Amino acid sequence: MKEVLYYAEIRRFAPHDELLTFLRTKGTLSQSPIDLENPGPYELAITASADGQHYFITLKPQFYRSTDLWECGPAAFTDDAGVIFLGSALGCDTPNR
Numbered sequence: 001m002k003e004v005l006y007y008a009e010i011r012r013f014a015p016h017d018e019l020l021t022f023l024r025t026k027g028t029l030s031q032s033p034i035d036l037e038n039p040g041p042y043e044l045a046i047t048a049s050a051d052g053q054h055y056f057i058t059l060k061p062q063f064y065r066s067t068d069l070w071e072c073g074p075a076a077f078t079d080d081a082g083v084i085f086l087g088s089a090l091g092c093d094t095p096n097r
Contacts, residue, residue, distance in 0.1 A: 001082075002032065003046070003055050012052025013080065019046055034059070041071060054080045061089070 023029040045058045061071035072092035
């Protein structure tokens with residue numbers, strides 16, 4: 001997990017933009033399993049608490065503003081507890097494992 005690497009060096013967690021800058025500096029941005037800069041067809045949000053001691057990451061299907069619809073598909077959520085949760089939007093089928 002990239003947040004853990006950041007925390008090990010900086011001693012706090014980072015929001016999305018700060019984490020991307022750190023990974024670019026380290027030359028490890030391309031080692032992520034998804035494109036952190038352009039995660040389409042997903043939306044990626046990385047939020048850190050004000051004190052930098054907690055983080056929350058959401059990876060969910062993209063919302064299409066032109067049709068006002070969400071893409072059905074699995075969504076993933078995790079935080080500094082390290083547990084990854086999978087879910088789907090109401091009205092979408094349960095994601096396959």
